[in-house]
Amino acid sequence: MSAPHDPARTRWPERLPGHDRFDYRPITRRHDYAWPNGARLAVYLGFNIEHFAFGDGLGACIGPASPHPDVLNHGWREYGNRVGAWRCLQLFDQLGLPTGTLVNTALYDHCPELVQAFAARGDELIGHGHSNAERQGQLSEEEERALLQRCRDRIERESGQAPAGWLSPWISESRLTPDLLAETGYTYTLNWCHDDQPMRMRTRGGGRLWAVPYPQELNDIPMIVARQMDSRAFCDMVVDNFEEMLTQSQAQPLVMGLALHPYIVGQPYRLRHLREVLGHLARARDEGRVWFTTPGAIARHMEAVAADAPAGAFD
Template sequence: MATKPASSSGFAWPNGARIAVVVTCLWENWSGDKGPPFSVQTTSLKPGTHDRAAMTWGHYGTRSGVWRLLKILDANKVPATFVANAQSLELSPAAAKQALKSGHEIAAHSYTQDALMAYLSPDEERAIIKKCIDTFKTVTGTAPKGWLSPVLAPTAHTEELIAEAGFLWYGDYNNIDLPFCVETKSGPLVALPHTDFADHRVLRANPRDWFEVHKDTFDYLYANEPTSFLNITLHAHFGGRPLMAAQFDAILKYIKGFADVWIVRHDEMADWVKANGIAEWTNAQRFYPAKA
């Protein structure tokens, strides 16, 4: 049952939770024989040379990483949102079906990771959004409820086009801490914050740093900012490897050791925000609320 806002200056998470935590698993693939423009390798190849190592490194997510993340989530009984390039579903429909069977959400992330919205005209954006929706319907039987653009590179039109296509939530925001309802010409859309510290921040470094950052952030918010929000994000092709997956398992176990934590899928969070008509908080309301 939805919890109504506690006052005009804020709201209360369901069941009085002190913090809401969402888990974002980015499940990405690149077109053709391409791979990500970065990898664990430190030696760059000559311009124009096919980087087979980067290509195969990127393919790891669909081959193995997504399955390991599913296993860890299931073992910890944690719901998550898999933000997937539509091509990822085509490459491994079995993984997509297992994600849904395990109770996770699958949201849209363009068709491939190199199909960036920032390079497209409005008509091209609309076409690729439709292609993603059609692919989801074919593989999973339903349309995705959420959208996050690759490398968080939308255009000035993307938000409106996502609302026009009937999505529930949209995640391309760099300027918010908490979710809220956005009014568009095509109706309401729920804005969800992303993270500033996904697993790639420790690429070629100590994976333990990723755990420590999230532990410290969680501890600070839990102690100092009631009704806060934390987005834990990692990629199937990097975070799904044992060296990072170990830290993922550790942070889930750590957070689950606390009472009054709402661990929730993006779509369930968005449903709650929309049902309660949550508006954006100003910083004054958040940090200096009016006294009763």
């Protein structure tokens, strides 16, 4: 007969594996600062313009995925580039709202005029991989470094601005992604959704890299596609989130991002509701209650704040 199990003899690791990119610090114990003009809440639009390979790779689906070529789901996503993004751009112009435009560099081959339309209005262009049909985290270190450098060089060559920020397609990272971002000239990442304030990340070479909050709930893909929330409920959620964060920001500076994809919110019946919610945010901006900005401006402001802060305030 085997001896009875003794729980006291079970060996558990003292510490679970971690990433060591930043230390734990609760939101209630942070260095205080303000956004420009004394604002306490920074708000930005993360507008994703993306291109997907036909007959291969990944992509969000409106209906069950079919064997490639999946014409139904590919065509639904392509509606965003042909129609939805242009309708959204008109709305952004009407309200005078800047965007952080997340760019697949394959768009320069497919529909370069779309990227140019956002660059021409002065929007920040943010690296978002070559295509959203691929996962970055599956690449080797050499392949990933080459992807980051090629995307940065292509955006600078085509649009005249080198991207400071990066969002991986499908938020797919390797263990080295933050290191490689810093080493290839990026100053911030949107991949991490762990906080409501920007966080400085450690990298292997000591390079500066900020994690600017990017929303995984205030985001049309997980809410409308995955959870099948209707457009009115999604827009109500955005307003509720905004008003609650305004209240919370009285105590400390916060960041609220809103992630949008034109093949989703560019559908006319959803755009109708988005028009209302963006008007609500624009009025708050006009009243001086928020700083409506871009992720890159947030990262630059944090560099200035950190330079004047006490030692260790953002470590």
